Amino acid sequence: MPLANFSKKQIRKKKGVIGLIRVTTFNDDHLLNLHGKIIEEKFPELKVITKCIENQPKGIYSFESEKEAIPKIISTAKILKTKGVQAIIVSCANDPGVKTLKKMMKMPIIGAGSACASLAFMLGERIGVLGITDFPPSPMVKILGEKLIAYEKPRNVNTAFDLAKNEQAIFEAAERLISQDVDVLALGCTGFSTFNMANKLEERFNVKIIDPVVAAGAYAHYVILMNN
Amino acid sequence: MPLANFSKKQIRKKKGVIGLIRVTTFNDDHLLNLHGKIIEEKFPELKVITKCIENQPKGIYSFESEKEAIPKIISTAKILKTKGVQAIIVSCANDPGVKTLKKMMKMPIIGAGSACASLAFMLGERIGVLGITDFPPSPMVKILGEKLIAYEKPRNVNTAFDLAKNEQAIFEAAERLISQDVDVLALGCTGFSTFNMANKLEERFNVKIIDPVVAAGAYAHYVILMNN
Numbered sequence: 001m002p003l004a005n006f007s008k009k010q011i012r013k014k015k016g017v018i019g020l021i022r023v024t025t026f027n028d029d030h031l032l033n034l035h036g037k038i039i040e041e042k043f044p045e046l047k048v049i050t051k052c053i054e055n056q057p058k059g060i061y062s063f064e065s066e067k068e069a070i071p072k073i074i075s076t077a078k079i080l081k082t083k084g085v086q087a088i089i090v091s092c093a094n095d096p097g098v099k100t101l102k103k104m105m106k107m108p109i110i111g112a113g114s115a116c117a118s119l120a121f122m123l124g125e126r127i128g129v130l131g132i133t134d135f136p137p138s139p140m141v142k143i144l145g146e147k148l149i150a151y152e153k154p155r156n157v158n159t160a161f162d163l164a165k166n167e168q169a170i171f172e173a174a175e176r177l178i179s180q181d182v183d184v185l186a187l188g189c190t191g192f193s194t195f196n197m198a199n200k201l202e203e204r205f206n207v208k209i210i211d212p213v214v215a216a217g218a219y220a221h222y223v224i225l226m227n228n
Numbered sequence: 229m230p231l232a233n234f235s236k237k238q239i240r241k242k243k244g245v246i247g248l249i250r251v252t253t254f255n256d257d258h259l260l261n262l263h264g265k266i267i268e269e270k271f272p273e274l275k276v277i278t279k280c281i282e283n284q285p286k287g288i289y290s291f292e293s294e295k296e297a298i299p300k301i302i303s304t305a306k307i308l309k310t311k312g313v314q315a316i317i318v319s320c321a322n323d324p325g326v327k328t329l330k331k332m333m334k335m336p337i338i339g340a341g342s343a344c345a346s347l348a349f350m351l352g353e354r355i356g357v358l359g360i361t362d363f364p365p366s367p368m369v370k371i372l373g374e375k376l377i378a379y380e381k382p383r384n385v386n387t388a389f390d391l392a393k394n395e396q397a398i399f400e401a402a403e404r405l406i407s408q409d410v411d412v413l414a415l416g417c418t419g420f421s422t423f424n425m426a427n428k429l430e431e432r433f434n435v436k437i438i439d440p441v442v443a444a445g446a447y448a449h450y451v452i453l454m455n456n
Contacts, residue, residue: 042453108351118346121371122447123336143349208454218450219350225270225446226436 015047016224018217019080019088022052023069023096024059024160034194035091039217046220049083051076059092059191061132061159066096073097074104081105087223089216093131093188095139108223115219116186116212117143123208124184128177130170131188132157140188150180151188160191170197171204178205186210243275244452246445247308247316250280251297251324252287252388262422263319267445274448277311279304287320287419289360289387294324301325302332309333315451317444321365321416336451343447344414344440345371351436352412356405358398359416360385368416378408379416388419398425399432406433414438 018039026032036048053072060066074097077088087108090098095111102109117140120127126149129136136151154169156162163170170192177185185207187198193213201209246267254260264276281300288294302325305316315336318326323339330337345368348355354377357364364379382397384390391398398420405413413435415426421441429437 102353110350114350118350119447119450122338122342122346123451125330214454218446218453219347221449222347222446223351226442 014228015045016087016220016228017083017085018046018048018220018224019077019083019085020048020050021073021076021080021088021090022050023056023073023090023092024052025054025057026052031194035190035213038193038211038213039089039220042214043217043221046217046224048089049080049085051080059160060094060096066094070097070100074100077101077105077109081107086227087220089220091190091213091216093137093140093190093212095137098139108220110216110219110223111139112190112212112216113137113139113188114143115215116140116188116210119215119218120144120184120186120210121147123210124182126180126182127184127186128152128180128182129186129188130154130173130177130192132160132163132191133188137188140186144186149182150177152177160189160194163189163191163197164195167200171201174201174205178207182207184208184210187212242456243273244315244448244456245311245313246274246276246448246452247305247311247313248276248278249301249304249308249316249318250278251284251301251318251320252280253282253285254280259422263418263441266421266439266441267317267448270442271445271449273452274445276317277308277313279308287388288322288324294322298325298328302328305329305333305337309335314455315448317448319418319441319444321359321368321418321440323365323367326367336448338444338447338451339367340418340440340444341365341367341416342371343443344368344416344438347443347446348372348412348414348438349375351438352410354408354410355412355414356380356408356410357414357416358382358401358405358420360388360391360419361416365416368414372414377410378405380405388417388422391417391419391425392423395428399429402429402433406435410435412436412438415440 093113098111152173154173198211321341326339380401382401426437426439
């Protein structure tokens with residue numbers, strides 16, 4: 001048995017508890033918890049408690065919808081805090097509410113957009129972003145700086161809910177990015193994570209793909225590793 | 229037995245192999261392998277193979293010493309590549325040779341300086357850097373941007389080797405940074421990692437400390453997680 005690789009201490013180590021905010025209202029528990037499950041699968045040391053904002057079934061897809069969501073994200077974070085989470089992930093590539101939450105709360109607040117961009121910055125030199133809005137998410141633009149070479153959004157996609165039925169358009173948009181010699185493709189919407197687009201793109205194209213939900217999980221994992 | 233938390237697949241998972249370049253010449257194997265051991269301890273999924281550059285016992289502490297080191301770092305990376313490593317860490321906060329290696333090699337090249345700054349950027353808003361040179365390491369300045377609030381170097385410290393005997397001066401320099409309301413202190417020299425300064429500072433001051441060797445390990449861990 002190769003069990004000797006793991007010390008008793010590691011096996012018994014308590015899991016770190018992370019709060020995750022979905023910026024779309026879900027009634028279905030499976031869909032609600034999906035991003036949390038992705039993180040728990042990649043980082044078995046983490047347990048993720050998910051809550052979504054209320055009365056926003058279409059999520060965030062414009063300036064107005066983001067403005068409407070931010071106060072709800074802040075109140076959701078306050079609820080998660082009472083549950084004893086050690087860090088909070090805002091699962092949206094635009095990092096809505098992240099700046100305010102960082103000022104309000106002592107615990108680490110991880111925006112999926114800045115997490116995705118930070119990892120892309122570390123691993124690539126010519127970075128493309130694939131998103132759902134007309135312009136790339138602003139925290140990603142800020143972090144990527146001159147490494148941001150190109151941005152694309154798939155045809156017919158205007159909200160995260162349009163992604164599932166437009167897989168071909170996503171592949172075409174990715175191809176337009178990759179033809180510009182990008183070495184890392186950062187996904188600029190956590191809607192892509194919902195149906196594992198990073199893996200599908202990586203299988204088709206020979207380029208590193210950064211998934212924003214997994215990226216946020218990676219930073220949460222670091223935070224827990226340092227605290228526990 | 230709480231073994232059920234780990235699936236057989238996890239227990240049997242092969243370790244990821246990381247190459248690590250020390251930019252100081254060591255004859256002592258314990259000292260040589262110390263940064264690798266720090267990473268293996270934090271990230272048990274990683275095995276680290278360390279090699280140091282030759283004929284540079286004082287390491288990198290100036291423009292000239294960096295210029296001398298870069299071709300040696302590149303040839304050391306080539307040797308590590310032949311050993312089948314999946315990513316290479318350059319264990320110096322100035323990221324010497326990292327840009328060239330990224331162009332030369334297909335595998336991920338992780339500079340300890342940019343790793344440290346990227347993590348600090350994610351976790352802080354007002355960031356202080358503690359280093360050993362007159363100015364902060366340039367990759368850290370570039371990544372931190374306007375979040376870089378202050379920089380200090382301890383009195384009487386000019387190379388990484390001066391750190392061990394100047395602990396009091398390090399505490400004083402850290403205090404000068406923290407008095408400027410920094411919320412994250414990023415260590416701008418991997419020499420601090422050698423004697424666990426991050427923990428000592430965290431115990432004394434109520435501020436998050438980012439260790440450049442651990443930060444590099446965190447990115448290497450992500451790379452391995454995605455590849456294996």
